Amino acid sequence: MAGIEINDSSFEAEVLKSDKLVLVDIWAEWCTPCKIMLPVMEELVKDNEGKAVKIAKMNIDENQSTTQKYNVMSIPTFLFFKNGEVVKQSIGAQSKEELQKVIDENI
Amino acid sequence: MSAAREYDCIIIGAGAAGLTAAIYAARRTLKTVVLTKDLGGQASIAGLVENYPGLGKETGLNIMERFKKQAEEYGAEIVYREVNQIGKKGDQFFVKTADNEFSSKVIILAFGLTPRDLNVPGESEFKNKGVSYCSTCDGPLFKDKTVAVVGGGNSALDSAELLSKIAKQVYLIHRGDEFRGEKIVLSKLKERDNVLMLMNTEIAEISGGGIVKAIKVINNQTSEAMEIKCDGVFVEVGYIAKTEIVKDLVERNERNQIKINSNCETSCPGVFAAGDVTDITYKQIVISAGEGAKAALQAYKFLQHKAGKTVGVDWGGKN
Numbered sequence: 001m002a003g004i005e006i007n008d009s010s011f012e013a014e015v016l017k018s019d020k021l022v023l024v025d026i027w028a029e030w031c032t033p034c035k036i037m038l039p040v041m042e043e044l045v046k047d048n049e050g051k052a053v054k055i056a057k058m059n060i061d062e063n064q065s066t067t068q069k070y071n072v073m074s075i076p077t078f079l080f081f082k083n084g085e086v087v088k089q090s091i092g093a094q095s096k097e098e099l100q101k102v103i104d105e106n107i
Numbered sequence: 108m109s110a111a112r113e114y115d116c117i118i119i120g121a122g123a124a125g126l127t128a129a130i131y132a133a134r135r136t137l138k139t140v141v142l143t144k145d146l147g148g149q150a151s152i153a154g155l156v157e158n159y160p161g162l163g164k165e166t167g168l169n170i171m172e173r174f175k176k177q178a179e180e181y182g183a184e185i186v187y188r189e190v191n192q193i194g195k196k197g198d199q200f201f202v203k204t205a206d207n208e209f210s211s212k213v214i215i216l217a218f219g220l221t222p223r224d225l226n227v228p229g230e231s232e233f234k235n236k237g238v239s240y241c242s243t244c245d246g247p248l249f250k251d252k253t254v255a256v257v258g259g260g261n262s263a264l265d266s267a268e269l270l271s272k273i274a275k276q277v278y279l280i281h282r283g284d285e286f287r288g289e290k291i292v293l294s295k296l297k298e299r300d301n302v303l304m305l306m307n308t309e310i311a312e313i314s315g316g317g318i319v320k321a322i323k324v325i326n327n328q329t330s331e332a333m334e335i336k337c338d339g340v341f342v343e344v345g346y347i348a349k350t351e352i353v354k355d356l357v358e359r360n361e362r363n364q365i366k367i368n369s370n371c372e373t374s375c376p377g378v379f380a381a382g383d384v385t386d387i388t389y390k391q392i393v394i395s396a397g398e399g400a401k402a403a404l405q406a407y408k409f410l411q412h413k414a415g416k417t418v419g420v421d422w423g424g425k426n
Contacts, residue, residue: 031244031247032151032167033241040187060248071317073235073236073237073339074245075244091235092235095144095145095187095189097189098189
């Protein structure tokens with residue numbers, strides 16, 4: 001399974017207060033492009049083992065207060081957090097290298 | 108950058124055409140790689156597919172996953188990379204991604220179409236902030252909200268039908284005076300209380316603050332303008348071929364689609380093309396699958412011919 005699973009209640013501790021870069025993949029069961037991204041995310045987790053980045057996923061249906069706060073209206077949305085702030089937002093199915101590039105630029 | 112990774116056959120795109128080409132190429136024991144941005148292309152976001160023979164009703168994504176599994180079973184490799192450059196040196200082809208270079212003896216172009224933009228003020232500003240190009244992807248996020256669907260073809264009707272089950276109110280906005288989509292979907296839509304169809308109507312502007320709040324529409328017969336408050340705008344105004352990447356390699360038609368003959372050959376020997384990216388009339392999963400098979404068989408024949416062997420037709424006897 002790709003990365004750790006976070007929710008509205010763990011969001012602050014796991015994401016906002018993390019000392020690492022955090023990539024949050026916002027997804028849903030019904031979302032086809034999210035499913036397309038599953039193998040990509042799994043590879044991404046493997047490729048970044050031991051690096052200063054945390055890769056996490058968050059279900060939009062179950063965690064509406066956080067996702068609405070960040071105006072997520074299209075999924076998959078990839079939010080990159082550093083020191084509690086969004087440093088980059090990237091939307092839609094995309095290649096591994098595009099996500100890796102953002103990780104490399106921010107760690 | 109390391110030396111180019113060598114293959115017999117590079118396929119670009121992993122939709123119905125590309126994955127079928129991969130199955131056929133791999134079964135002819137060509138060393139095959141599929142380079143693709145995503146899995147399944149347009150088919151995978153189609154929702155429920157009801158016209159693929161033999162499968163009954165099945166989601167597009169499930170069908171595409173089965174195509175992929177079958178291609179991999181026969182040894183095709185699938186690499187999730189976007190292609191940046193395609194070129195030719197002598198009789199070898201070279202394909203570059205951001206971090207790798209691949210080379211091959213033949214190439215099959217099967218990267219499909221891209222959704223067309225509306226080109227109205229506010230569209231790019233509110234993209235993914237209420238403006239969406241995929242109702243099966245984003246539709247459920249508009250539960251009990253008001254949305255507008257723009258377009259008059261099958262994808263617009265399907266999108267409005269799906270959204271009418273989720274949203275509170277759906278406005279279907281079409282610049283023409285009749286719909287081009289399937290009658291069966293249209294009659295379903297006419298029965299829905301929460302769908303309002305605005306004919307001869309064009310969208311002029313999308314506005315809001317951070318997220319979409321309203322659209323401005325104009326009746327193209329009366330020039331009457333109207334503002335509609337809504338939370339989402341689903342753009343379903345067709346698809347275009349984005350083929351600049353191969354403009355120096357193969358001939359294209361006036362719609363930028365790649366020109367092919369009935370055997371999926373392009374104007375460049377060794378380059379084949381299949382599916383929605385080509386100038387064929389019908390864009391259907393079953394047709395793209397067939398075209399992909401043709402392209403791979405013709406590519407195999409091309410390679411055999413180069414090696415001094417002949418390949419006859421596959422339906423009997425020598426010719």
